[in-house]
Structures are given as C-alpha cells and as structure tokens.
Amino acid sequence: MKLTSKGRYAVMALVDLARFDTINPVSLRDISLRQGISLDYLEQIFSKLKKNQIVKSTRGTQGGYFLSKKPNEIKLTNILNAVDEKVKTVQCKKESKKGCNGKATKCVTHDLWDELETHINTFFEKKSLQDLLKNNSERVN
Amino acid sequence: MKLTSKGRYAVMALVDLARFDTINPVSLRDISLRQGISLDYLEQIFSKLKKNQIVKSTRGTQGGYFLSKKPNEIKLTNILNAVDEKVKTVQCKKESKKGCNGKATKCVTHDLWDELETHINTFFEKKSLQDLLKNNSERVN
DNA sequence: TCTAAACTTGACCATTTTAGTCAGGTATGT
DNA sequence: ACATACCTGACTAAAATGGTCAAGTTTAGA
Secondary structure (H helix, E strand, C coil), X not given: CCCCHHHHHHHHHHHHHHHHCCCCCECHHHHHHHHCCCHHHHHHHXXXXXXXXXXXXXXXXXXXXXXXXCHHHCEHHHHHHHCCCCCCCCCCCCCCCCCCCCCCCCCCXXXXXHHXXXXXXXXXXXXXXXXXXXXXXXXXX | CCCCHHHHHHHHHHHHHHHHCCCCCECHHXXXXXHCCCHHHHHHHHHHHHHXXXXXXXXXXXXXXXXXXXXXXXXXXXXXXXXXXXXXXXXXXXXXCCCXXXXXXXXXXXXXXXXXXXXXXXXXXXXXXXXXXXXXXXXXX
C-alpha cells in the first residue's frame, strides 16, 4: 500500500487553496510559505492536480491556482488518485494471470487485501475538501 | 503508511500453519515450499512472530512451529504489529511537540490521518486467522 | 554418539521508492 | 520589458524493501 507525504501535502495544499482562493488565484509561493512545503515539490504535485482537473491556473503576475470545482465536490479519493497515491494493497505477483505467487489459485490472503482496499477507498470517497474545511475553519494557520 | 509484502507473507504463513499444525509442528521449509516464500525471509518473520508469542517452536528433527493460541484468538492486528507493519499513517514532522511542520498548530490534515488509522485498525481487529481459514478451507493450495 | 534437520542470529546488499533539489524554460499582467 | 508565476524534466541522497548469506546452536532419531 502507498500513502505517503505526497498525498498528505496534496491535501494540505488544497485545503489551503480552498480557504484563500475566494478572491484571487493563490500562488504556490504563498502555499509553500503557509504550509511549509518545498515550492519545487509543490509544483510537481500541482502539475498532477491540474492534469486531473482538480485545479486550474492563470499565469503571470498575480496569477496562481484555484479550485476547478466546489470543495464539497472534491473527494479525497480524487486528490490521492491524482497524485498517484493509489490506495492499493500489496500486489500478489503479477506474472500470473489467475493466481498469486505463480500458483494456480489465489493466495489465501488475496480476498483480504481486496476487502481492505475497498474499506479504505470508502473512507476516502466519503470525505470531501469541504469536510476538512469545516473542522479547521477557526484555525489561524 | 506501511503495509507491504512482509505483512502479507506473515499472514499467509500463519494461515498455512493453522491448517497444518494440528498433528505435528510445521517446518519453515514446508511453508516456504507451499507458499512460495523465501526460507531465509520466513525465518526473519517467524523470529518476530515468536517474540510476540504468536507462535511457538520445537527444535530438532521433526521440529517446527505451531500456533500458541487458537486461530480465533489471533487477530490480524496482532500479526501485523508483530512484524512491524504498524498501520501508521504519514507522520507529521516529529521535531515539533505540539504541532506539525514546526508550526504551533496541528496541520489541517492531522485529524484526518488519525481517523483513517482508526478506521483501518478497526478492520484488522475484527479479523482473526479463523476468519481466513473459513474462506479458504476448500482450497488445495 | 553422530548427524541431519530445524531453529537462531546477525550482517549484508541490490533495487526501488521517497521526497525532494536544480536548472532551465514559457507565459502574461502591469 | 520585466518581474512574477507557472511549467517541465533531469537528477539525487536517504530510507525502505525484500530479500541473501554465513555461521552458528539445538535436538530427535538412527
């Protein structure tokens, strides 16, 4: 399974964006400063978010990024998938088409990981950016 | 988050053990052959399982491992913790005591990962070895 | 008692992933 | 025109992963 800082950064940045893009686009520099994430790394992340139509951007002075949908329409699933944090559980070896580990049958834990994957994805499908905004609306940071 | 092959191997091996240790202890060599897991790697894994009192062993010819409890008393949580597959979500930076990323406050996603962690742990606490045995009792492998 | 099977321990390592950095762009509002 | 901001791709240090290798110790059974 994969679920690392990159996914966390993406979510943090988008929450930041959701709170500040109401008037003008938000520059990555501002997000970088507020959230303590490297600017160069943010650019990589936003490149993916843009490809996946989660954010849009305008260039030039006073340019920046803004959400392409309303916060309640952006699910965490969308964000994590966009930055390649696919919530996939351990893969059984890929060489075999039907089974795992080169055997003819599925390994004994195969269904288990499938089930877990669903369990986690459900969690992320229910949560939207809006949910995170609510919980943090009073915070300064 | 961490959840890799090591955890999967541990679960696979223990399901195997649960099915074959009814008469005699099971050697790692047998498990290695049946499950397609490197013997040397299995030894590392079982060393941890033993330290955590999930299995016991006898030495010598015809020796091997056996479960120290009944399958329905061994939860997946126990197994995964034993092999250091702690289901921990991404850590916010550790230097700061109160907040994340060196800020005074918790980062906006802090509670989210906590919640996810609980969500996943609940899943693993409900599942026991016995549950996996049931689903696979008819399989040959 | 001898020996092979099996457990035990610890060091080592190749590969992959992660979390970035660096260097150079291109576009555009003022 | 120029500063600001987006955009792209190559690169990399450090850590994690998924093992291997070597050198034991222990003990059942011939």
